[in-house]
Amino acid sequence: MNLSTASDGGQMTKCHRAWTYACQFKKFTGNQLIEGAGLNGTGVRRLLRMLLENQRIEVIEKRNNMLESLYRIIDDTPLPTGKRPKSKRPRVQQRLWNVCRMTRNFSYFELRALAEAGESTTRRFVRCLVRSRIIRQLKSEDGEFFRLNVDLGRLHPIPVKGGMRCQNKEKFYPYQEDK
Numbered sequence: 001m002n003l004s005t006a007s008d009g010g011q012m013t014k015c016h017r018a019w020t021y022a023c024q025f026k027k028f029t030g031n032q033l034i035e036g037a038g039l040n041g042t043g044v045r046r047l048l049r050m051l052l053e054n055q056r057i058e059v060i061e062k063r064n065n066m067l068e069s070l071y072r073i074i075d076d077t078p079l080p081t082g083k084r085p086k087s088k089r090p091r092v093q094q095r096l097w098n099v100c101r102m103t104r105n106f107s108y109f110e111l112r113a114l115a116e117a118g119e120s121t122t123r124r125f126v127r128c129l130v131r132s133r134i135i136r137q138l139k140s141e142d143g144e145f146f147r148l149n150v151d152l153g154r155l156h157p158i159p160v161k162g163g164m165r166c167q168n169k170e171k172f173y174p175y176q177e178d179k
Contacts, residue, residue, distance in 0.1 A: 014039050015047050016079055023076045027060070030067030041067060092117045096125050097156030100135060100148050107145045129157070132164040132173040 018037035022028045030044045039047065045066055051057040056077075061070035090098065095115040099106065103114070112122040126146065129135040134157060135146045153168030163174035
């Protein structure tokens with residue numbers, strides 16, 4: 001029986017398919033999982049390691065390698081869905097925008113450090129904000145710094161073709177050419 005073409009509505013992962021396939025036979029090899037469930041060798045090895053570590057299967061006949069060894073099901077309860085909770089940390093552009101709004105005046109390095117953002121990402125976002133006149137670039141005796149011109153609200157503006165789109169007010173800020 002080949003479960004790789006099973007009608008599962010797209011909900012069953014390959015690992016779940018392989019586990020269902022293995023549970024039907026109680027004894028199986030890694031190569032049988034490859035053929036029956038559509039996983040590649042690396043995926044089957046990873047699944048077998050996880051099942052062995054969690055004591056869901058045991059080796060009953062050790063052979064040349066992991067895929068040829070014979071395994072037996074110990075615990076046939078369904079595998080967890082694997083849905084991980086989303087991170088609560090805002091994405092990098094949102095962090096950059098939050099720093100812009102909180103400090104109002106900032107240097108490039110302060111922005112980058114406070115937002116914990118990479119150099120190229122920070123430069124690209126700042127360049128878009130400057131070109132669309134949402135922030136302005138100023139020079140002082142201490143060096144270059146930026147000032148927030150327009151507080152667009154809580155959600156960060158999104159760089160789009162030709163400008164920045166405000167998520168809060170659904171307003172478009174086109175890029176301005178330097179005069």
